[in-house]
Amino acid sequence: MNYNWDWGVFFKSTGVGSEIYLDWYVAGLGWTIAIAVVAWIIALLLGSILGVMRTVPNRLVSGIATCYVELFRNVPLLVQLFIWYFLVPDLLPADMQEWYKQDLNPTTSAYLSVVVCLGLFTAARVCEQVRTGIQALPRGQESAARAMGFKLPQIYWNVLLPQAYRIIIPPLTSEFLNVFKNSSVASLIGLMELLAQTKQTAEFSANLFEAFTLATLIYFTLNMSLMLLMRMVEKKVAVPGLISVGGK
Amino acid sequence: MEFDFTGIIPAIPGLWNGMVMTLKLMALGVVGGIILGTILALMRLSHNKLVSNIAGAYVNYFRSIPLLLVITWFYLAVPFVLRWITGEDTPIGAFGSCVVAFMMFEAAYFCEIVRAGVQSIPKGQMGAAQALGMNYGQVMRLIILPQAFRKMTPLLLQQSIILFQDTSLVYTVGLVDFLNASRANGDIIGRSNEFLIIAGLVYFTISFAASLLVKRLQKRFAV
Numbered sequence: 001m002n003y004n005w006d007w008g009v010f011f012k013s014t015g016v017g018s019e020i021y022l023d024w025y026v027a028g029l030g031w032t033i034a035i036a037v038v039a040w041i042i043a044l045l046l047g048s049i050l051g052v053m054r055t056v057p058n059r060l061v062s063g064i065a066t067c068y069v070e071l072f073r074n075v076p077l078l079v080q081l082f083i084w085y086f087l088v089p090d091l092l093p094a095d096m097q098e099w100y101k102q103d104l105n106p107t108t109s110a111y112l113s114v115v116v117c118l119g120l121f122t123a124a125r126v127c128e129q130v131r132t133g134i135q136a137l138p139r140g141q142e143s144a145a146r147a148m149g150f151k152l153p154q155i156y157w158n159v160l161l162p163q164a165y166r167i168i169i170p171p172l173t174s175e176f177l178n179v180f181k182n183s184s185v186a187s188l189i190g191l192m193e194l195l196a197q198t199k200q201t202a203e204f205s206a207n208l209f210e211a212f213t214l215a216t217l218i219y220f221t222l223n224m225s226l227m228l229l230m231r232m233v234e235k236k237v238a239v240p241g242l243i244s245v246g247g248k
Numbered sequence: 249m250e251f252d253f254t255g256i257i258p259a260i261p262g263l264w265n266g267m268v269m270t271l272k273l274m275a276l277g278v279v280g281g282i283i284l285g286t287i288l289a290l291m292r293l294s295h296n297k298l299v300s301n302i303a304g305a306y307v308n309y310f311r312s313i314p315l316l317l318v319i320t321w322f323y324l325a326v327p328f329v330l331r332w333i334t335g336e337d338t339p340i341g342a343f344g345s346c347v348v349a350f351m352m353f354e355a356a357y358f359c360e361i362v363r364a365g366v367q368s369i370p371k372g373q374m375g376a377a378q379a380l381g382m383n384y385g386q387v388m389r390l391i392i393l394p395q396a397f398r399k400m401t402p403l404l405l406q407q408s409i410i411l412f413q414d415t416s417l418v419y420t421v422g423l424v425d426f427l428n429a430s431r432a433n434g435d436i437i438g439r440s441n442e443f444l445i446i447a448g449l450v451y452f453t454i455s456f457a458a459s460l461l462v463k464r465l466q467k468r469f470a471v
Contacts, residue, residue: 074455212321
């Protein structure tokens with residue numbers, strides 16, 4: 001088991017076409033971002049709706065949202081992914097099943113499964129943050145809006161949500177970063193995102209330490225730059241007169 | 249499609265073995281993670297800038313990469329590292345490398361929990377203990393950490409539940425944990441969907457029950 005260090009390996013030919021290993025990483029990073037961003041949009045939209053539902057003064061509505069959160073938080077992400085990828089297509093009507101299993105190419109169907117899975121999984125977490133944000137606001141806000149004749153949707157849309165979102169930016173940031181990290185499970189259903197490309201590079205080149213070091217550096221840089229970006233956003237939109245509330 | 253769950257019953261021993269593996273991975277990860285995490289937390293709180301920066305870098309590093317990457321990497325790399333350290337081939341296998349990966353990864357998260365716990369103890373405790381003539385080690389071991397751990401218990405348990413779910417990622421190195429056992433048993437008889445549903449239900453039941461318990465503990469443990 002002799003190991004040949006070679007940090008120049010990334011610029012070497014992969015032996016597949018005219019690609020160098022670095023091209024694989026770029027392609028992988030592209031998939032990682034494509035999964036994370038779309039999943040995050042789903043999570044943010046659905047999570048916000050669920051978060052509002054949990055705070056609405058109606059037992060049934062808030063109960064539905066609570067069930068959703070508990071269900072999606074207590075099943076491992078990988079099990080959820082397998083359910084979306086293997087089980088759900090079998091439940092579709094026959095013609096849709098055929099379209100999903102035969103007409104779509106394998107990458108597209110894996111991508112769809114992963115994005116839906118990760119979006120719904122993260123929505124449960126976003127929901128909890130949105131709920132915390134809304135509940136962290138002084139009750140007087142809601143009463144004052146009501147006294148001014150706002151209807152419930154207006155209270156949420158014009159008064160509560162604009163403030164809640166600004167309070168929960170830090171915990172939302174960490175959820176956003178989690179989506180990027182969690183997107184690596186896509187490698188287990190054959191999508192060639194960053195981790196899968198790294199594994200492939202390690203296997204092809206036999207330079208596994210270099211291959212994984214570059215991958216960790218990419219994840220690390222991605223994380224840090226997103227964090228810095230969100231910190232800037234946070235400062236820009238901070239609610240005047242509040243010490244930051246909620247989350248870590 | 250139609251569901252047929254009758255194949256589950258003969259597979260129960262296999263599933264049980266998988267669950268034992270899952271619980272073993274979790275237990276070792278939690279114990280090792282808490283020990284290493286506590287050491288890291290004490291390093292982070294140290295007045296020595298270098299020591300605290302090393303611990304800080306460790307935590308930042310492991311918190312910004314996916315667990316799946318750590319598991320995959322360690323699975324491939326640990327045999328090499330052992331070879332460099334011991335000078336001879338030391339077979340460790342998927343189980344050993346996964347345990348190491350979980351311990352080191354979780355340590356970063358446990359470190360932050362322990363640090364927050366220690367910082368939540370009033371400063372006067374430290375001063376009072378020192379006034380009684382205790383040295384730093386004694387103060388930490390006898391005064392600060394016992395109180396901090398009591399405060400942290402709910403958070404530590406919550407993190408353990410997360411790890412319980414995350415152990416399913418060992419699927420990637422072919423270790424037969426509960427999820428992998430379910431997949432294998434289901435595939436044999438062509439009923440993988442049914443086994444997947446059962447696996448999801450079992451994970452859900454255990455995690456949900458455990459998190460309800462943690463919530464109750466949280467009320468009891470409030471200092």
